[in-house]
Amino acid sequence: xxxxxxxxxxxxxxxxxELASEQQIEVEMRLLTDAEYFEELLLVEGELADDFIFGVxxxxxxxxxxxxxxxxxxxxxxxxxxxxxxxxxxxSATADPTSHSKWEDKLREAQVLRQRFxxxxxxxxxxxxxxxxxxxxxxLKSELTSKLxxxxxxxxxxxxxxxxxxxxxxxxxxLFCTRLGTESLQNLENIGERDVHTRK
Amino acid sequence: xxxxGSNRADRTLTSEGFDSLLExxxxxxxxxxxxxxxxxxxxxxxxxxxxxxxxEDLADETINRVISKxxxxxxxxxxxxxxxxxxxxxxVHLEYLRKRPLQPSGTWDAPASARVELEFQCLExxxxxxxxxxRQLLLLYYGGGKRAQRTPDVRNELATKLGISLAALRIRxxxxxxxxxxxxxxxxxxxxx
Numbered sequence: 001x002x003x004x005x006x007x008x009x010x011x012x013x014x015x016x017x018e019l020a021s022e023q024q025i026e027v028e029m030r031l032l033t034d035a036e037y038f039e040e041l042l043l044v045e046g047e048l049a050d051d052f053i054f055g056v057x058x059x060x061x062x063x064x065x066x067x068x069x070x071x072x073x074x075x076x077x078x079x080x081x082x083x084x085x086x087x088x089x090x091x092s093a094t095a096d097p098t099s100h101s102k103w104e105d106k107l108r109e110a111q112v113l114r115q116r117f118x119x120x121x122x123x124x125x126x127x128x129x130x131x132x133x134x135x136x137x138x139x140l141k142s143e144l145t146s147k148l149x150x151x152x153x154x155x156x157x158x159x160x161x162x163x164x165x166x167x168x169x170x171x172x173x174x175l176f177c178t179r180l181g182t183e184s185l186q187n188l189e190n191i192g193e194r195d196v197h198t199r200k
Numbered sequence: 201x202x203x204x205g206s207n208r209a210d211r212t213l214t215s216e217g218f219d220s221l222l223e224x225x226x227x228x229x230x231x232x233x234x235x236x237x238x239x240x241x242x243x244x245x246x247x248x249x250x251x252x253x254x255x256e257d258l259a260d261e262t263i264n265r266v267i268s269k270x271x272x273x274x275x276x277x278x279x280x281x282x283x284x285x286x287x288x289x290x291x292v293h294l295e296y297l298r299k300r301p302l303q304p305s306g307t308w309d310a311p312a313s314a315r316v317e318l319e320f321q322c323l324e325x326x327x328x329x330x331x332x333x334x335r336q337l338l339l340l341y342y343g344g345g346k347r348a349q350r351t352p353d354v355r356n357e358l359a360t361k362l363g364i365s366l367a368a369l370r371i372r373x374x375x376x377x378x379x380x381x382x383x384x385x386x387x388x389x390x391x392x393x
Binding site: 028029031032041042047050073074082084086090114 | 238242243251252286325339342370371374380
């Protein structure tokens, strides 16, 4: 265990540019020839960036991160993204005690909505048009293909996405608009009307 | 290959040169390819370790130099090729130090709020590509406790809390973070196009 900690500390010092040249050569030669050691460097590098973001480095280490470690543009970019990740989770976790489950619910809901939206807008809004057609009457896939003047595969892709999202269903070859599909169309119409009122 | 670095123009990498390098690294072409990729990856990290701002270019320049010397050393060279790469990497680094423009090292700024919004959108999208267990882990790792209460021992404490080894925690958190970083970068590039 002690040796593991020593190895980690040595790599941290290397990343902070704190090693004497002989030590540096030793570390770099090992990085080139020892796969496990190189993987450890990647871990330590990531943790150093995390610790900088967490604000748990000593003043001296913090200074070295700013002046040496972050002289590399790729690291600055990665650090910026890490900061965003930290900020996002910190805000989620400290918002209120039940925020973990709220956050997950919100995420799940957002994913479902995004999928549904994707199914409707794909292929130049073909999904929405299909749904609108099926709301008026159930149709066979071949009938949809001829109405849309599109290829079988393009229509099949849109149909499958709508089925996956629960907006339509297929019963014995006939495609129906589901209740969710009807509600979604209704919601879109409401949004459209609200938009028109707002502009007025 | 990149275009910056010293005397790069007259040292363009030819396919014969590259083949010859692969042959030197390993008689099996597939294994040689993997070794080449690994050496390049590690050279980049070494140049980054030396705070070079163009680590990839310097790694490529090192490889080009090795290729240009191959015909002279190939028959007599004994030992680990990585050592030879290291020797030339040091030369490339010295030249870099002599030639690099005098400029202050990069400064760290927190992201601007408009960009944060965009990054949050991408983050939410990318979180959906991670398994539930890894999202939970990230939530605890990055959101665990108020910032002011964080200690340098944060990883040990979390590993104990989750009942997993510290090594397992470090690797899982690292992989999930790298996955997210790459996904967010791709997403941002797509949004900013």
